[in-house]
Amino acid sequence: MTSLPSPAPRTGARLLVDALLANGVSRAFGVPGESYLDVLDALSDSNVDFVICRQESGAAMMAEACGKLTGRPGICFVTRGPGATNASAGIHIAQQDSTPMILFVGQISRSMRGREAFQEVDYRAAFGPLAKWAVEIDEAARIPEIVSRAFRVAMQGRPGPVVIALPEDVLSEMAAVPDAPAVEPAETWPGLSDMMRLQRLLWAAKRPVMILGGARWNERAIASVERFAERFDLPLAVSFRRQMLFPADHACFAGDIGFSANPKLLARLKAADLVILAGGRFGEVPSQGYSLFGIPDPGVPLVHVHADPEELGRVYQPTLAINASSGAFAASLEGVQPPNELPWADWRAQARADYLAWTDELPANPGAVQMASLVRYLRALPRETIICNGAGNFAIWVHRFHRFRAYGTQLAPTSGSMGYGLPAAVAAKISQPATPVVAVCGDGDFLMTGQEFATAVQYGAPIVAVVVDNGMYGTIRMHQEREYPTRVFGTTLRNPDFAAYARAFGGFGVTVETDDAFVPALDAAFASGLPAIVHVKLDPEAITPTTSLSALRAKSLAERSGG
Known part of the structure; x- marks a missing residue:
């Protein structure tokens, strides 16, 4: 029997990148950090497109969105400590939404463990309850084995997120081990x-x-x-x-x-x-x-x-x-x-x-701008248009009235996470540049991850973000008016000029304050060829499609007074 030649020694970082390539990974999202510089260097001359994001929660949400669209694990890299904890929002979304995803986290060197070294976190303990599997790699030679298992765990059975911690010295350690074959999840067939x-x-x-x-x-x-x-x-x-x-x-x-x-x-x-x-x-x-x-x-x-x-x-x-x-x-x-x-x-x-x-019947809402105009516009877009949103009362209009007509056209968190819509839209547009992508966001929702508009501009991803601005955390205000009418506290927002925000990054921005301006504004946003924000000034009374804020308050007060 002819023996196979021994593989050449490679660094842990190179083994990791080669394991990703073996599994068909062509894109990863992340925020760079000194804890995984070796991986960044290995990525630099690979065929993996590394999308530089502005905050780890946005990066993790982008990876989750890709996992949702493709059924293969979305890949995200973050640095240790605050980088990892920032990314936890995306891990929670992937867990509740059953989305395949792998988060790689830079880690302190093995020799420093247990001393509460700079930014030290036990990731198995921190992410164990939040992820499907959390593991730390102890030696470079095991990287192909553990990455292969991570792909299988993320995709097989009920899909979910995997967190892999990468000690700095493991990434520079040399090992002569072969690559593992690509992983395909097992299909469980009914009897x-x-x-x-x-x-x-x-x-x-x-x-x-x-x-x-x-x-x-x-x-x-x-x-x-x-x-x-x-x-x-x-x-x-x-x-x-x-x-x-x-x-x-x-x-x-x-x-x-x-x-x-x-x-x-x-x-x-x-x-x-x-x-x-x-x-x-x-x-x-x-x-x-x-x-x-x-x-x-x-x-x-x-x-x-x-x-x-x-x-x-x-x-x-x-x-x-x-x-x-x-x-x-x-x-x-x-x-x-x-x-x-x-x-x-x-x-x-x-x-x-x-x-x-x-x-069918799109109700009128209080104020000069009608959300029905947005719904009609979305319905008229091409069948393959991807609609993204985070969480808030604004999303009721999308979920109740928009009609999704094709698979792969909805990116929305079942976990109810705010801030998801914008980064999901950026990931979708980078992944499918020929497909129209719209993010429908609330004002509070948008600014949870609004910095990722810079990522859209940097990568030339012409999304259209519709920011519905009613100057409040609307869902919480709705519950507040129901449970504590007239006692408004902690839900009022003072917002920027979102159209100017878009222009400041090099995108297109337009403001809608009257209903007849809605359709021209959306047309102009798409025609600009730039990442765009359509800033919609919505009357605060329009708290839901069927109830005004004052009516909700009056009903709550009447119930409390026995009227």
């Missing part, structure tokens, strides 16, 4: 008996509903689900901030079950005699505060499909638990046959009619 049981449950049903959520989806899988829904004439809903999982213009689409969900859809779910939940977890938001179904017995035949067996029966005990990844389950639906007669055709048609009625 034939599972699919036959699903078919029998469907044949016995009169009022079935299917819900899509979670991760491990792709365009091919969604196409399979579309065909399944059509063959069964099945009403289909999506989970919170997962609207991109099924086209809103499809006759089977019945809406989403997020915050302020359509009451008729919630009533339909309660009246269903079979619920099929594929890919999702039925967390607090889609379950409407765990009130939609009983716990642990949901009170309705429930089929739960999930790639991680630990999620099956975690809260709700299903009639049929199917341990399968989303793509494998979708492919297996081709073999499930409908009954000779479908007794729920009117049930599906009414679900569709309820959705259209819920989203």
Whole structure:
């Protein structure tokens, strides 16, 4: 037998970059730090595009957005101590959103451990509860092994974030070890008996509903689900901030079950005699505060499909638990046959009619600028347009009224993290430069990560950021008015001129103060060819699409006075 030649010695940093290249990584996001200078040097003559960000939370959110779009781990590099803790917001998003991501953190040298050296943090302890796996590499020779495992952990089962600490001296240490092969996640396929049981449950049903959520989806899988829904004439809903999982213009689409969900859809779910939940977890938001179904017995035949067996029966005990990844389950639906007669055709048609009625009529809001104008503009953009947002009451307009029509067109955190929309948009535009990308942000939301507008300018990523400015932390103010009416505290904001902010960075900026200026401003932003901010001055009274601030306050006061 001919023995293979021994690999040439390489530094730990070079081993790390080669491991990334072996796994198809072409882009990473980060903020440079002296704790991983060796990696920066190794990246400098590689084919990895290193996107320099302005703060670690923005960098981590960009990596998370890439993981969400591609299904492969988004890669982020940060320095030790404050660099890592700044990035924790992105790790939390990846964990709650089931997004594959790997965060590499520079670390002190091994010889300094345990002395509370400069910026020393035990990352396994700090990120252990927040990430799917947190590890520190102890020797350069193990880098290919650990990076390979990280890719598998991040993608396999329920996807999530992995944190890898890189001691400085490990990165400069020499080791002669071979590269590991590229990692592909294992697909967990449902058993034939599972699919036959699903078919029998469907044949016995009169009022079935299917819900899509979670991760491990792709365009091919969604196409399979579309065909399944059509063959069964099945009403289909999506989970919170997962609207991109099924086209809103499809006759089977019945809406989403997020915050302020359509009451008729919630009533339909309660009246269903079979619920099929594929890919999702039925967390607090889609379950409407765990009130939609009983716990642990949901009170309705429930089929739960999930790639991680630990999620099956975690809260709700299903009639049929199917341990399968989303793509494998979708492919297996081709073999499930409908009954000779479908007794729920009117049930599906009414679900569709309820959705259209819920989203067709765009309500007027107080003030000169109407958010309905933004929604109409978004609906008219190309089908492949990516819409990004963070958290705040402004997002209700996007989630309730915009109609996502294609897979991969929504970037929004199910974790409810503010500041996500702008960095997600920058990452999406850098990754897909030919695709229109819009970030819809609140004023407080935007300034959580607003410095990443500089990253958009630096990399020539012409996003359009719509900053909805009502001069307050609107969601908190809404709750404050409900719980403590007239006692406003800690929610008022004094904001900059966001259009001037854009121009200061070298982008395009325009302000909207009247409704007739809305569409021309958006047109001009797209036509500029520059990263753009459309600063929308929204009346503070427009607290939700259906309620004004003063009406909310009056209702709360009346309830407290018994009126």
